Amino acid sequence: MSLLAPPGPAMSAKGVELTRWPAVLGLLKQRALNWLSMSLSLVGFAVAVLAALYGTPVGSANFGIVFVWIVWWGLFMCILLPLGGRAWCLVCPVPAPGEWVQRGALVRPPEDGRNGSSGASPFGLGWRWPARLRGIWLQNIGFLGVALFSTVILTQPWATGWALLGFLVVALGLALLFERRSFCRYVCPVGGFIGLYAMFSPLELRVRDPAVCREHRTKDCYLGNAAGYGCPWMEQPWQMDRNAYCGLCGECLRTCPKDNVRVSLRLPGLDLLVVRGWRLDEAYKAFIMLACAAIYPVVLLGPWGWLKSWADLAWLPGFGLYAAAFLALNLAAVPGAHLGIAALTRRAAGLREVPLQRLFVALAYSLVPLGLAAWLAFTLSFVFANGSYALPVLSDPFGWGWNLLGTREFAWRPWAAGWVPSLQAAVLVAGMVCAIKTSDGILRTFVGGRRAVRGLLVQAAMLTAETLAFLWLYLGASA
Amino acid sequence: MRRLIVVAVFLALGGVVLFAPWPAPAPSQAGREIVVRARQYAYAPGVLRVPKGEQVTLVLEAEDVTHGLYVDGYGVDLVAIPGRPAHKSFVADRSGKFQLRCSQVCGSLHPFMLGELIVEPNYPFWRAVALTILATAGTLVFLIIGNARPPREVCP
Numbered sequence: 001m002s003l004l005a006p007p008g009p010a011m012s013a014k015g016v017e018l019t020r021w022p023a024v025l026g027l028l029k030q031r032a033l034n035w036l037s038m039s040l041s042l043v044g045f046a047v048a049v050l051a052a053l054y055g056t057p058v059g060s061a062n063f064g065i066v067f068v069w070i071v072w073w074g075l076f077m078c079i080l081l082p083l084g085g086r087a088w089c090l091v092c093p094v095p096a097p098g099e100w101v102q103r104g105a106l107v108r109p110p111e112d113g114r115n116g117s118s119g120a121s122p123f124g125l126g127w128r129w130p131a132r133l134r135g136i137w138l139q140n141i142g143f144l145g146v147a148l149f150s151t152v153i154l155t156q157p158w159a160t161g162w163a164l165l166g167f168l169v170v171a172l173g174l175a176l177l178f179e180r181r182s183f184c185r186y187v188c189p190v191g192g193f194i195g196l197y198a199m200f201s202p203l204e205l206r207v208r209d210p211a212v213c214r215e216h217r218t219k220d221c222y223l224g225n226a227a228g229y230g231c232p233w234m235e236q237p238w239q240m241d242r243n244a245y246c247g248l249c250g251e252c253l254r255t256c257p258k259d260n261v262r263v264s265l266r267l268p269g270l271d272l273l274v275v276r277g278w279r280l281d282e283a284y285k286a287f288i289m290l291a292c293a294a295i296y297p298v299v300l301l302g303p304w305g306w307l308k309s310w311a312d313l314a315w316l317p318g319f320g321l322y323a324a325a326f327l328a329l330n331l332a333a334v335p336g337a338h339l340g341i342a343a344l345t346r347r348a349a350g351l352r353e354v355p356l357q358r359l360f361v362a363l364a365y366s367l368v369p370l371g372l373a374a375w376l377a378f379t380l381s382f383v384f385a386n387g388s389y390a391l392p393v394l395s396d397p398f399g400w401g402w403n404l405l406g407t408r409e410f411a412w413r414p415w416a417a418g419w420v421p422s423l424q425a426a427v428l429v430a431g432m433v434c435a436i437k438t439s440d441g442i443l444r445t446f447v448g449g450r451r452a453v454r455g456l457l458v459q460a461a462m463l464t465a466e467t468l469a470f471l472w473l474y475l476g477a478s479a
Numbered sequence: 480m481r482r483l484i485v486v487a488v489f490l491a492l493g494g495v496v497l498f499a500p501w502p503a504p505a506p507s508q509a510g511r512e513i514v515v516r517a518r519q520y521a522y523a524p525g526v527l528r529v530p531k532g533e534q535v536t537l538v539l540e541a542e543d544v545t546h547g548l549y550v551d552g553y554g555v556d557l558v559a560i561p562g563r564p565a566h567k568s569f570v571a572d573r574s575g576k577f578q579l580r581c582s583q584v585c586g587s588l589h590p591f592m593l594g595e596l597i598v599e600p601n602y603p604f605w606r607a608v609a610l611t612i613l614a615t616a617g618t619l620v621f622l623i624i625g626n627a628r629p630p631r632e633v634c635p
Binding site: 155309422425432433468479 | 518519520521522525526528549551552573575576577578580582584587588589590591592593594595597601603604607608610611612614615618619622623
């Protein structure tokens with residue numbers, strides 16, 4: 001969030017519209033764009049799965065581990081997610097087979113001009129996702145499941161292979177049962193946090209003029225027409241004011257007969273202040289992401305070998321203790337601490353008329369910039385250190401002794417090791433500043449003047465303490 | 480205008496925090512030898528503390544399989560096989576926290592076999608702490624100046 005931007009309504013400026021440029025608009029309107037990008041990533045995905053399942057069990061010499069958890073994760077966390085939000089969802093290979101089977105097509109638009117919720121897809125049952133399972137609670141549970149076993153998944157090729165394959169199979173199965181991208185919207189464990197952090201992204205897709213949509217009865221962007229499919233993410237673009245559930249697939253750009261859809265660059269973080277979007281499931285996602293961003297540096301980057309072994313399932317009772325602590329921190333300690341801070345903030349700001357739960361949920365959105373910064377700092381610590389593993393693996397993806405590009409003998413060396421702590425500190429401080437700014441915006445939706453300032457002081461103290469804790473993890477001595 | 484002044488003042492203070500020379504202790508003339516035992520997937524001791532300026536000799540002993548010890552920021556790299564320790568000397572002339580990393584593939588958790596070298600005083604950490612507090616203060620002043628405006632939207 002730009003520090004120089006005035007708080008309040010002026011922040012909702014539309015920014016720089018990228019689709020004003022014909023080249024950008026033309027590219028995004030290409031139907032083959034989605035197929036091509038997903039196909040390319042699907043090839044990489046297939047090589048990663050095959051290498052993980054059939055290649056060397058040495059993780060640092062296996063394409064499945066190195067390219068998924070170092071190269072892809074590094075690019076994703078450091079560039080794609082902070083700058084592009086859900087841009088990864090545009091190229092993600094996981095839903096591709098299911099979507100293609102569901103549509104009975106790779107590129108072409110529906111022949112009848114409709115693929116609405118009535119199940120008009122040639123394959124698949126097209127059921128609506130059960131109302132009680134909507135929201136991102138399933139994604140929270142799925143992420144916690146993956147995160148709990150992440151030490152195994154990050155280091156054992158077979159675990160990465162089966163996890164990736166599992167994602168693909170579940171996505172395909174759900175595509176055959178449910179309409180559109182129900183998997184991406186309600187189940188994908190990665191999609192949940194992408195959606196949360198996409199709200200801080202400077203990239204947005206919105207309608208140009210909601211009044212045009214109000215008068216347009218056919219709602220082609222949602223139902224589809226001969227130019228493209230109805231929104232795969234089940235979003236109604238004319239109502240969309242947050243990035244959380246827009247997969248940036250561009251179908252609405254293609255189907256809108258009024259040319260009323262735009263893609264723009266804007267000030268990051270505006271979506272976090274959208275009052276009607278504040279929900280408990282998303283708040284919990286913010287807590288879970290912040291907790292995991294603190295747990296991983298301790299477990300994976302700390303000097304305690306016994307803790308790594310516990311997390312790696314080397315000793316089941318130890319893993320049990322680790323799992324209990326992990327879940328307690330994610331589900332109780334971090335949310336509980338923030339509930340206490342929300343109560344203090346409420347008291348300091350004199351917000352007795354606002355229910356505590358409402359304030360608790362609202363203020364959770366201020367953790368989004370700090371959580372994203374903490375994940376970025378964590379990612380920097382191992383991507384630069386282990387990035388050089390990628391060169392030998394490019395030549396020998398399966399660890400079978402190949403030397404396709406002549407880089408197999410490239411020696412491991414950490415990159416920019418002396419600069420990483422400074423980068424981490426800079427990222428964390430920037431995240432904290434944005435988090436305080438977001439807190440201010442959130443509080444000012446409830447109250448103004450000195451009461452808002454008193455509440456902000458409490459929030460700022462909490463966010464500063466959390467930032468100092470992260471700084472200690474990366475720059476301070478562990479013992 | 481007042482906000483720009485706040486930004487300028489706090490940026491200047493941030494520059495002072497980042498670049499001002501802090502009092503440095505006199506470099507120690509005595510060297511020290513530190514024996515580090517490596518075993519899947521940790522070093523013992525896991526945290527090494529040395530004063531800035533000291534000549535340090537690291538002795539790496541591998542207890543189970545071949546292990547390495549690479550010191551981030553110093554580029555020091557040792558490789559030891561069981562029964563054959565390795566040693567290397569360097570001057571700890573940069574303060575801060577530096578990761579020790581195993582440089583020889585030693586098993587599934589090899590990429591996360593890490594330790595820490597703390598060259599004291601840990602100025603980078605304390606500078607970052609000061610910068611964080613300064614950033615908080617600057618952000619609050621900046622926002623409070625702007626908070627004279629009416630609330631953006633009132634929630635029930």
